[in-house]
Amino acid sequence: MLGFANIIIIIGVMALIVSRQFRAQKLDDGRRFWLLPLILGAIALSDHKLIDSAHRTESVALLAGSIVVMLAMGSVWGWTVRLWRESDGSIWMKGTGATLAAWIGLIAVRLGVYALGSVLHVHQASSGLLLTLGVLLLTRGAVLKWRARLVDDPRTLHPVA
Template identity: 40%
Template sequence: MSTLANVLVVLLVLGLVLRRQLTAQRINEAKMYTLPAILLIVGVVQGGLIDHAHRALSVGMLAVEVVVGLLLGALRAATMRLWREPDGSLWRSGGGLTLAAWVLSIAVRLGLMGIAYALGVKTGNGNLLAFLGVSLLAQFAIIDLRSRSLPLRRAGVNVTA
């Protein structure tokens, strides 16, 4: 996939994810990890995660990107309101803090890209998708863990977590 196509796919996915995360949405717990796993797999398959001309530096940058992606995903998960409906279904809703966490995630990712560029590290198209996949996997894993202790919502009572 070309760089432009890859960026467009990331922007499209990001737009859909943002729209879903900023409104109340039922979470399909059986399929929760599907999109992040697909993004991560496609990013790895596209290749170019390592710049072979700067192997040690690019492996170091990749490690930093993975850790940062995990931390940013955890941060976004912490901003989500979770609850279970009487039927047992899991719901989530983000707000202003979730949006701020996404803006921070994007800014940090752009900063990491700038640092890599300044260091002469050239990576392929897969980095954007892989970073988004790792970040969403962390976010959904934290949401999954948080959801396990949620009580059922009773009629007329709001339960927040």
């Protein structure tokens, strides 16, 4: 039953992310960007099937590789978002064409990870996807927070506008 619940959570989180991605929205000035990733990570780590016990080494290596890839993809995603300051001082963000390309790349990479796992005969639980999604969101949030501090700083170049 946990696998089915994870799939529902994954679909819900992805629908929320995609639906908000290309609308201009105020960047949360609070420190809650880590809350959803923390919840996803906690759910994932509570699943005893996160690591395939029949292929422990391969499973851990695949999960670790997935986490590293999601760290990189979260960084890329964070840099593709357009940031600007409104007259009231608030920071706003909106996805760009590069954001869409990053999402397509992310999906392709994720499919590649699943294909590699299948070739290695490693069972990949949905909790692994939850964990890497949490890493992705946490990384993106950290990059956006860091970039937001630099908006309107004349010494800073923003490669994606």
